[in-house]
Amino acid sequence: MAKYERIADDLRTRIQAGEWLPGERLPTETPDLTTCYKASLNTVRQALGLLVAEGLVDKVHGRGNFVRKPRKPVTRTNGRHQWEKDRARESEGTRRETGATEHDTGLTVSDLVFSADFREAEANEDLADLFGVPVGTKLLERTYRTRYREEDEPFNVAKSYLVYEVVEANPALLDPAHEPWPGGTQNQLFTLGIELDRIEERVSARSPTAEETEELGLKAGVSVLVLRKISYDITGNVVEVSEVTLPGDRTEMVFTTPLDRW
Amino acid sequence: MAKYERIADDLRTRIQAGEWLPGERLPTETPDLTTCYKASLNTVRQALGLLVAEGLVDKVHGRGNFVRKPRKPVTRTNGRHQWEKDRARESEGTRRETGATEHDTGLTVSDLVFSADFREAEANEDLADLFGVPVGTKLLERTYRTRYREEDEPFNVAKSYLVYEVVEANPALLDPAHEPWPGGTQNQLFTLGIELDRIEERVSARSPTAEETEELGLKAGVSVLVLRKISYDITGNVVEVSEVTLPGDRTEMVFTTPLDRW
DNA sequence: GAGTGGTCTAGACCACTGT
DNA sequence: CAGTGGTCTAGACCACTCC
Numbered sequence A, B: 001m002a003k004y005e006r007i008a009d010d011l012r013t014r015i016q017a018g019e020w021l022p023g024e025r026l027p028t029e030t031p032d033l034t035t036c037y038k039a040s041l042n043t044v045r046q047a048l049g050l051l052v053a054e055g056l057v058d059k060v061h062g063r064g065n066f067v068r069k070p071r072k073p074v075t076r077t078n079g080r081h082q083w084e085k086d087r088a089r090e091s092e093g094t095r096r097e098t099g100a101t102e103h104d105t106g107l108t109v110s111d112l113v114f115s116a117d118f119r120e121a122e123a124n125e126d127l128a129d130l131f132g133v134p135v136g137t138k139l140l141e142r143t144y145r146t147r148y149r150e151e152d153e154p155f156n157v158a159k160s161y162l163v164y165e166v167v168e169a170n171p172a173l174l175d176p177a178h179e180p181w182p183g184g185t186q187n188q189l190f191t192l193g194i195e196l197d198r199i200e201e202r203v204s205a206r207s208p209t210a211e212e213t214e215e216l217g218l219k220a221g222v223s224v225l226v227l228r229k230i231s232y233d234i235t236g237n238v239v240e241v242s243e244v245t246l247p248g249d250r251t252e253m254v255f256t257t258p259l260d261r262w
Numbered sequence C: 001g002a003g004t005g006g007t008c009t010a011g012a013c014c015a016c017t018g019t
Numbered sequence D: 001c002a003g004t005g006g007t008c009t010a011g012a013c014c015a016c017t018c019c
Helices: A003-016 A029-036 A041-053 A079-087 A092-097 A100-105 A125-131 A184-191 A210-215 B003-016 B029-036 B041-053 B079-087 B092-097 B100-105 B125-131 B184-191 B210-215
Strands: A057-060 A064-067 A074-077 A112-122 A138-148 A156-163 A196-206 A224-233 A238-247 A251-258 B057-060 B064-067 B074-077 B112-122 B138-148 B156-163 B196-206 B224-233 B238-247 B251-258
Touching: A003 A041, A029 A041, A041 A057, A074 A079, A074 A100, A079 A100, A079 A184, A079 A196, A125 A156, A125 A238, A184 A224, A184 A238, A196 B224, A224 A251, A224 B196, A238 A251, A251 B251, B003 B041, B029 B041, B041 B057, B074 B079, B074 B100, B079 B100, B079 B184, B079 B196, B125 B156, B125 B238, B184 B224, B184 B238, B224 B251, B238 B251
Parallel strands: A074 A251, B074 B251
Antiparallel strands: A057 A064, A112 A138, A138 A156, A156 A238, A196 A224, A196 B251, A224 A238, A251 B196, B057 B064, B112 B138, B138 B156, B156 B238, B196 B224, B224 B238
16 A cells, blocks of 8 residues: 555544544644655645545645535435426415425525526527527526525536527516526426426536636535436427536435336 | 646647547656656646546556547436336346346347346444344345446446345345346345335435445546435335446436426 | 745656566 | 556745735
C-alpha cells in the first residue's frame, strides 16, 4: 500500500474516531502533516485528495482543510407527480400551502429558499425532437434553484423548457414574479387546458462541470445526478422537458413501481 | 488559468480533433509530454488526471495513456418489473428465451455474459430492519455480475438478499448452478408462493470505492450509481433487497410514472 | 503581513508490461 | 531488458483569507 494511502487511512480513522469534529480544521499541510507523517507536500496532498473524493474533507484555499459537516440528505420521490396532479385542480389557498419539494422532504415552505429565472430560448435538435417541433422554435426556459434556508448553496438546479407559443396563452405564466407558482407546473399546464398522462424520468451520473461544481457548492470528486424529466399529455405529446442537476452525495431518489395483481 | 488546465485543454482539443483515435496511445508522460509542454511530470500528470476524470483518457500502468473507447450505454427501465411479473407464470420455455436485462437493452441472451455467486450471510441492522427480522438472521446473499460478451469488465454488479428460511422451501433456489434462472427473481419467488405488490428503487450517486473501481473497470473520477431495490409482497412484507452498482458514465435509468386521469 | 492551500519544478526510484 | 506509468522528495513561488 502506498504511503499516501496509509496517510489517508490514518486520517480517516482519526476523523471517524472524533479527533476532529465536523467543521473543525485539520492540521496544516505544511508544516504539520508533512512533518507528522514524514512525507513531502505532494504525498500529503495526494492523501487529502482521497478524503475529499470520499466527501470526508473540505479543502478551502487560504483557510485550511476541514472535516466536512454532513449535509442534509434530500429525498425526491416519483410519488410527487401524482400528488401534484391531484393538487393541480385544488383551490389556490390549498395549492399555496405546500409544494412538491416540501411534500418529498417533509419540510415547510419557510424552510426552503427558491429562486426563478426566465428567458426565451430556441429549440436545439434534441429538444425539437422531443417536443415534435422544428429546430429553432421559440421556447420558454425557466431556471429554478432551491436551497435550505440555513445553507448557502442550492441542492437543486433545474432548467425547464416549454413551447413558448403554448405558454403565452396565459401571460401570467411568462412572469417569474409569479414564482413559486402555487400548485407547480401541473397547475400551470391546467390553466392552459393540458392534462398529463405520464412522466418519464431518465437518470444518470457523472462528474460535475466546473460551473456545476461552483453552483452546487460541490467539492472535487463529488458526482452529480442528472435527471431529465419528460412530461407527456393525454394526447401523447411532450409538453415539458426539465433537466435537474442534483449533488450525488446528498440526494436520494425514490421510485416506486406498483405491479398489477395476478 | 493554471498550466495543467491549459495542457488538459490542449490535449482535449487534439483528441476531439481526432489526432489520436479511440484506443490509440497518447505520447508518453516522460519524456514526450513534459518536453512538448515544457512542464514537469507532476504538472503533466495533473492535466491527464482531468482528462481521466472526464472519461476521455484511460491510464494503464506500464503501457501508456490511451484515448478511451466509448463504452456501450446501458439502459435500465422500471417497466422491467411489470414485464418480469407477467412473465413469472409463463412456461419455462418462454421464460428461458430472454431476461429483464435483455428486455431493457434490446439485446439477446448470447450478447451478455452472466455470473452468479451465492453465500450465506447474517442480517445486519439495516437489512434486519427492512425484512422485519432479528439482527443476525440467516440470509442468502447472491452476487451477480453482467457484462457484454465483447467487453472485459461487467457493467453491473448486484447483491441480492433473501431470508434463508423462506428460500430453502425450494432447494433448487440455493444452487447457483441454476442461474441464470429463467424468469428471474419474480419466478423464483412465485415457486415459493410469493407475489410482488410493488418495487421501490432508491438511487444515489457517489465516488466508487477502490473495490468497485477495480470490479467495474472504472477509472479514477468516474462516479457510480447506487440503486437499492426493495421488493414488497402483497402482504406488505419486504421479500427481497437488492443493491446494484452501475457505472455512472454509461448507465441511464428510465423511470416512467403513469398518472391517474382527471 | 502572517498563515494557509495551490501550483510547479527537477530529479530519484519503484512497479508493471511487453519483448 | 527497455519502456512506461506510479510514487515520492525538497524546495520555490503564487493566490487566497483573515487580522
